[in-house]
Amino acid sequence: MNSPRSARRLLLTLLSVVLVAPVLAAPASASPAGVPEPSAGGEAVPLAETFTENFDGAAGSAVDSSRWQIETGDNVNNHERQYYTAGNRNAALDGQGNLVITARRENPENYQCWYGRCEYTSARLNTSGKFTTQYGHVESRMKVPRGQGMWPAFWMLGSDIGQVGWPNSGEIDIMENVGFEPSTVHGTLHGPGYSGSGGIGAGYTLAGGQQFADAFHTFAIDWSPDAITWSVDGNVYQRRTPADLGGRAWVFNKPFFLILNLAVGGYWPGDPDGSTTFPQQLVVDYVRVSTGNGGSGSGGPITGIGGKCLDVAGANSANGTPVQLYDCNGTDAQRWSKGSDGSLRALGKCLDVTSAGTANGTAVQLWECNGTAAQRWTVTAARDIVNPQADKCLDARDGSTANGTRTQIWTCTGAAQQKWTVSG
Template sequence: MDSPRLLRRCLLAAFSAVLLASAAVTPAQADPTRAAAPEPRAAAAVTFSDTFDGPAGSAVNSSKWQTETGDNVNNHERQFYTAGTNNAALDGQGHLVITARRENPNNYQCWYGRCEYTSARLNTSGRFTTTYGRVEARLKVPRGQGMWPAFWMLGNDIGQVGWPNSGEIDVMENVGFEPSTVHGTLHGPGYSGSGGIGGAYTLPGGQAFADAFHTFAVDWSPEAITWSVDGTVYQRRTPADLGGRQWVFNKPFFLILNLAVGGYWPGDPDGSTVFPQQLVVDEVKVTTGESSGGAPIRGLAGKCVDVAAANSANGTPVQLYDCNGTAAQQWTVGSDGSIRALGKCLDVTAGGTAEGTPVQLYDCNGTAAQRWTVTGARDIVNPQANKCLDVTGNNSANGTRLQIWTCAGTANQKWTVG
């Protein structure tokens, strides 16, 4: 079933009264073959990291985060977001703690009258943005009816184009009445509010997300975004999912962490809700897909992606071969979606999308035939074809040609970069 989700408003200090959203999603079943996958891009560069080290009670690093203030009428949320450290502070043990309290010591006024709750919302606007890469946070969510924690992103041009034209990427949202489930969603022009495009992931065996820390991530490249929980990929979205509507995710976005109380989607707290509640953040990290120099891409039988005969001519076959450390096996995975060796790009021959279309080396030209997504599940996907890099015939012999094929989670489609 779809879960109803309504609009949110961005309360940025630089611009106010900007509508945001939370959307209806169709839960996606995780592929069990993709569990516990190792991290991609071993040589990737960390462009943003906060492990929240500092004395207990101290504020977050103001060079990385700003604090938003105010209420939110558009969702009928109940909290007032405060400045200072009463609702957002370090715990002295390497965590940021965002605390929702049932209190109003300063007589804050909300859309419904005197506010009943306080909480906090932080963002990196004006401090950090990213275009593509792996965006992740290790979090422990609160529990209870009416709780609504989120880790998400907004297009940095929201002040110029407004929402939803800015785009929104929800890495993780949880509502208290679904203790075992989180949601990941895209919002943009024509697919915002209850029309957002997304999916959900549910922990097995009735576990609750509030019981332990979990890592929530998106792997984001041109024309594709992939969501995972603890390395398990549960959905991937491309422009093909938008039904001809505009893909607005090839530009800078900033990060947001918040804990809302109440609202249309989670419902208000009730007699079962215990306060205070806390969203505990262990780490937030962003890594690019850029590796320094080159690195091998290993696959079936431990062999490497190889340019045949180390020949840099256009159209040279790309194959599987014993790893030997030569330049023909040194690949750079770019945040622009390209995978490069010998100064040229991994290319789907003639831009084909059919099963079995071979891949080759070719002059880098920025076309969809040269765009790839390396996922946390170790797939290398060509979004245009919606197919995976594949060893033909599952044959590990030297010289076996590589191709694209429908992603099946099989060993001949699993790759480790670096």
């Protein structure tokens, strides 16, 4: 994007309230949900937490205030044209399990913007002080608006922004769309020395002239220590690591909070013109975060034949590390979490069928979470762990119970070597 989305005029004094007050107001004995507790050594310990927002509720009602902050005001730094309103005026549930953020050409309350009397209203929500996450799968299914000047976004900011400022806080743009590119969305990182128009990112374009406003699409990141991968509808289109930053600081190994908004106009999308119709709507079906353990030690064991545990060999988080059977020992290499995307995660990475194979005997490994079918698993009532793409079961090779026995996929037979107890 061409200008810092997180920097703004006063958004008003609410910015300092949103980012700082919830933390300062917390009792001395507890932190707000999702905010790191200090360890004895003074370092923040990330809390593994799952966030599921399905936007269920009566038509016209506001979002759950225990989960979402509503920001108000304008944004001079991006030269956006809207005024973000409070309550349910521009952000309301539709009674069908969706949040609808509506941009209108109106000014019913004589709102004042950086350029004078505001021309548009819209809404912006965040989870600061209510939910943060560090690592995991972050996903939303939504339908974007259309038209010149529209700028919907699903993104994240470092929860320390009130202390270190932007861009030192870091910003992860999961999805941005600008109206003059109806078939393309963008994913971008911003941090010190690579912010605004210098952000590090890429775009994803639909095939055949399809437009994102025509249907719902799923936008996600898979985030682990020192790596973030973006996908659209399960199709991975970029992966970023510290190696992409040219020696500049990677500021993404800490908690972030979520943001949803619909901006109107600004440096990047340009202002609405005669072709733009109003109202326009960003319709959000759900927002889900499955943090896995992100290296924080959450999750639980998966036990198989002989009472042995599913284990990441050598507790090595490198891509391609074998996944095996081993004596249960309670280490992070044996703590598995179930993601809302169907993944099974340990050490911040995913259980993966090598090269997305479907043949009997294809080895199972640990790999960077990427949202592909090779990393989707279904745990059945019969205690099978099935990879739907291959229609095959997770299997202990040769039915062995020896330490170091490799796992693979194999036609489901009901044998003991394919039976697992998942407790994560």
